[in-house]
Amino acid sequence: MSTLRGAEDLAEYIARNYSGLVVEVGAGHVLDVAAALKARGLQVLLTDREDRLSGGLQVVADDIFSPRLQLYRGAKLLYSIRPPLELQLAMGRVAAETGADVLIRPLDDEVADLPGFSRRLVNCGQARFFIFKKKFKLRRRPPPHPAPPGS
Numbered sequence: 001m002s003t004l005r006g007a008e009d010l011a012e013y014i015a016r017n018y019s020g021l022v023v024e025v026g027a028g029h030v031l032d033v034a035a036a037l038k039a040r041g042l043q044v045l046l047t048d049r050e051d052r053l054s055g056g057l058q059v060v061a062d063d064i065f066s067p068r069l070q071l072y073r074g075a076k077l078l079y080s081i082r083p084p085l086e087l088q089l090a091m092g093r094v095a096a097e098t099g100a101d102v103l104i105r106p107l108d109d110e111v112a113d114l115p116g117f118s119r120r121l122v123n124c125g126q127a128r129f130f131i132f133k134k135k136f137k138l139r140r141r142p143p144p145h146p147a148p149p150g151s
Helices: 007-017 032-039 085-098
Strands: 021-025 043-048 052-054 057-061 077-081 101-105 117-124 127-134
Touching: 007 032, 007 117, 007 127, 021 032, 032 043, 032 057, 077 085, 085 101, 085 117, 085 127
Parallel strands: 021 043, 021 077, 043 057, 077 101
Antiparallel strands: 052 057, 101 127, 117 127
8 A cells, every 4th residue: 555645646657658767866765656666667766865775675875966877867757756946956957967857746836947848737646746848859960061172
């Protein structure tokens, strides 16, 4: 039985819309969503301020304000349950760097505006959360063409 209201609905939404690696930032001690995602076959990385084993799930130490970006590379989604505004902003910076989407399940109405991302409220069963997606994808400029010989 889940202790977080709407955890199964949130996990179902994530599993339907994302594959591969998803990262829970600021994992804390209520890992209902992560456990439900693992049960659905997703690769889940949990990060928090210290390494620990919680409910059979490994939590990896990382400071999202000074992140080890290699942990987040390849992630399709960074999500957090009830994060404070400053953590949301730090997640947005990491997501912008790695190309991931961001999902925030706020405590109340405490939701940041993440620069470069559009925000959409999602109501899915008992889960209410915000999805942030990049407003535009950065395109690399093609290398300049060399000048023709003799010009």
